[in-house]
Amino acid sequence: MKRMAFRPKLVPTLFSLAALIVLIGLGVWQLQRLTWKETLIDRLQSRAEMRAESLPPGDLDIEEWEFRRVTLVGQFLHDQEMHLLNRSLNGNPGLHIITPFRRTDVPDAPLVLVDRGWVPFDAKDPMTRKEGLITGEVTVEGIVRFQRPITGLQRVFLPENEPARNMWYSVNVPEMEAVRGEPFANFYVVDGNDAVPGGYPVGHQWTLNIRNDHLQYALTWFALAVGLLVIYVISQRRRDDGTDEA
Structure with missing residues (x-):
């Protein structure tokens, strides 16, 4: 029985090494x-x-303000609310109510978009949730997004x-x-109020949901490297007479 020896060829070796x-x-x-990513998640969580x-x-x-908790004082412009569609809460389909907010604590400040929270589709019409249309000066506490x-x-x-149909699938300030014809700040605030009169909108709709798949990706690349090395070694083994193993 002829023995196998590792006798690599130049071209496959250079290709495999690269x-x-x-x-x-x-x-x-x-x-x-x-x-x-872990540092980023820790920083945002602490904020x-x-x-x-x-x-x-x-x-x-x-970089400085994402996910920071803030307060602002002013009035909701309920007649200008926008509907952020296809949002769920505990598996129930619905939408988020995005309402422009005119600040009274800062003179001449641009409007701030406030994500007031989730409502089911049958509460899309503001008239079905009149109690939740809070009027007058209020203080909003939430996080910056x-x-x-x-x-x-x-x-x-x-x-x-x-x-034109007030159907929004992503926040685009x-x-x-442009639709409202008045300057908005370049961010929005997710309202932390989870005790709105009448129950809707359901506030505090934020999660620190940042994908962190880098470890899986790293293991995949290293596994491919090991696989390549194994294939290379096997393919470069030859019998003593010079013929390949296969």
Whole structure:
């Protein structure tokens, strides 16, 4: 019986080495991204748990203000509310009510969009939830959020906003501003009020739902690197007479 020996050829070796370096590099990069994402999640979580502070006037920086808890004083413009469709609560379908808010604590401040919370589809009409249309000066406490770019499969499956029909599938501040014809701040506030008269909208609709799949991605790249190495070693084994193992 002829013995097998590892006798690599130049071209397969160079190709495999280059691919191995790329795969390991991608795995290391994902581990670096994992550390960055964990730090980001911890930072945002701590912000959401901090004591609320008065919301500054004007636009805000996303890196500094995302998920920070704030308060603002003013009045809801209920006649201008917008409907953010296809939102669920405990498995029940419905929508979120986005209402422009005119601040009285800061003179000449732009309107602030406030996500007041969830309502079922049969409560879409404001007249079905009159008690929840809070009037007069109120204090809103919530967290700051910013619109996110639509990427990947969202471009395929997420319907386009229909401003003329008040049908919104994603928060888009410039589009909403154009419809209302008045300046909006570049963010929105998710209302933390979960005790609205009449029960709707149901506030406090925020979750720190940031995907963190970098460890799985890293393991995938490293597994591919190991698989490539195994295939390379097997393919480069030869019998003593010079013929391949296969």
